[in-house]
Amino acid sequence: MRILLAEDDTMLGDGLRAGLRQQGFQVDWVRDGLAAEREISTGDYQAAVLDLGLPQKDGLDVLQALRSKKIATPVLVLTARDTVPERIRGLDLGADDYVLKPVDLFELGARLRSLVRRAHGQIQDMLTCGELQMNPAGRQVIFDGLPVALSTREFDLLHALMLAQGRILSREQLEQQLYSWGHEVESNAVEVHIHHLRKKLRADLIQTVRGIGYTLLHASQGA
Incomplete structure (x- = not known):
């Protein structure tokens, strides 16, 4: 299962990529919003993990641009922005899931598998x-x-x-x-x-x- 990781923090991104790879994910990693929008728009990803505080283009702006282009790739927002209005805005803009940092890697993997299942019309884990x-x-x-x-x-x-x-x-x-x-x-x-x-x-x-x-x-x- 190939996913895109958009995270500008080098240490966190490296840890997330390594942890997800251990769970069987194929992970491509970008570090800014423009690259995230470009890769999700042109790549064949089952899902994306999107940080909000990205350089060059904010994660919410990336999400809005993707959905305006009718790109339906499931997006899990991973952020430290712990305010209800921020979460509501992200979900309203088209996020499929919303997780606050720090996140348990196994929970993140489970959430990604769930997103992909639902995107393909599967309701059970098996x-x-x-x-x-x-x-x-x-x-x-x-x-x-x-x-x-x-x-x-x-x-x-x-x-x-x-x-x-x-x-x-x-x-x-x-x-x-x-x-x-x-x-x-x-x-x-x-x-x-x-x-x-x-x-x-x-x-x-x-x-x-x-x-x-x-x-x-x-x-x-x-x-």
């Missing part, structure tokens, strides 16, 4: 597709009643496909969800991960739509 079940918080997968051991990339790719059930994801979209900045992506990386998933789950579970991308077949079909 994702299901027929006989396939996934617990994103525990990074566990069960298929046909048995646990399946997946690598980090395999899990993240399957997670993206499960969130997008009913839609086709291109190779480029999957790459963007699997890799944050600074990671070199081999040209056949997605195909390799899908090959391994098919071996560990079922050969026809992930369908190739020629010239377009990949989609998840309902796990009870074709059995």
Whole structure:
């Protein structure tokens, strides 16, 4: 799950990025409001963590600009501004959640997973597709009643496909969800991960739509 972190405090930002990465998030980090607006507008992020006191452009102005452009990326506001009017304004401008500093890293991770679930129409923490079940918080997968051991990339790719059930994801979209900045992506990386998933789950579970991308077949079909 790829997210954008917008935080100008170097020590805090480094800690947040490290803590979220330990929970399985792919994190890109920017340090000013203009960069945050640009990256959320052009990048394929599942969610964003947005500080309000950013240089160059205030976080609330960034949020307002994003929503005026009809960009629906879930935004969690993380701030030290502990006043009710400030929180109300942030929510009214389109924030999806509002957390005060300091924040527990595991709570932050849980809130981000919740935002992403709701954005994809999922109301439960366990994702299901027929006989396939996934617990994103525990990074566990069960298929046909048995646990399946997946690598980090395999899990993240399957997670993206499960969130997008009913839609086709291109190779480029999957790459963007699997890799944050600074990671070199081999040209056949997605195909390799899908090959391994098919071996560990079922050969026809992930369908190739020629010239377009990949989609998840309902796990009870074709059995």
